[in-house]
Amino acid sequence: MDSGLENVVAAETVLSDVDGQNGRLVIRGWPIEMLSASMAFEDAAHLVWQGFFDDLPDVRELGARLGAARREVFGLVSELPDGLDVVSFLRAGWALLPDDESLDTAIRLAAAGPVFTAAAIRRAAGDAPIAPDADLSQSADFLRMLTGVVPGQAEARALDAYLVTVCDHGLNASTFAARVVASTRAGLTSAAIAGISALKGPLHGGAPGPVLDMLDAIGEPENAERWIDSALAKGERLMGFGHRVYRVRDPRADALKAAVARLPGTTGRVAFAEHIESAVLGRLARKYPQRRLETNVEFYTALLLEAIGLPREAFTAVFACGRVLGWTAHAREQIEEGRLVRPRSVYKGPVPEMA
16 A cells, blocks of 8 residues: 555656656656746647647637637626635636536636636625636736736736646646546546645645745844744744655746746845745755755745735635646546546455354
8 A cells, every 4th residue: 555646656648747856847848947938828738738639729729719718708707606715716617617528628627717716816805807808818818807907028928937837747636636537537627626626725736825924924034044943943834845746946946936037026026035945945954954855836936926916815726727737638638548547445444243
């Protein structure tokens, strides 16, 4: 038995390779650093979906269909109740979509992510949701639906970099959940809902917001060492550090750090974060000399999403807006495998006496 299935190979995939020993992530043959710096959301969607849908159009047409789907699903926003947190709002919105294994459904799921997420944020602030603009890119329209203003190229490009960076990452908990559901032939919508339900758990998708809480609590560079020592003495987890798979630095951290640094007005915030990062890594190395606890994707995710104006309570939903590409691609890959996922368990309960 392998609790947590850490050493169990449960799938073969063409989608991504996570090399935790060497700190490398490859998505369909591309190193993540190159993808993050060069691709828009529409490019990433085409990359991960290719080979899984016979009717997949070129990137330009795919972008047009995503725009049209954003307008289509906006009509569902009014059917969703008030009082839901952002993740629950997105999950409930997805549940209203058709549930089959088609490209149309994959497109609707991807397009609906920004629509429902932006609407949830605005509703929570007492503002009316803003209808999509199908002529904008997915990332630009996401930020416009959030603020009412068409963003600058730098801001839209930064969001692209994030969504592309997190679009897939091996057989993580949410992707495995999506594949299990897809193996039952329940449909892509059901698979995506399984994925976001797993992502909602704080051990998987909840860390970026608390990174900002940590930075706010430290406040000034000169407070860093004292605050970190106090947190470690209390046994508190330092958010943005350590990873279940990576034994070295998470390659996504540097990809997103570069994306943040390209945004105007972020120099001071990045310099402060670098100081905290260095102080944390030094303290962790001394406290846990036998373990490699390095910076993970959440640390610079927090800075990037903060810089483009997304509230921290929405960070997990924004992650889902990128990862839905991987969930739907993995679901299609599992469907093509044609095998129901059905692991065995070891019974440890009482055994009835036999007469």
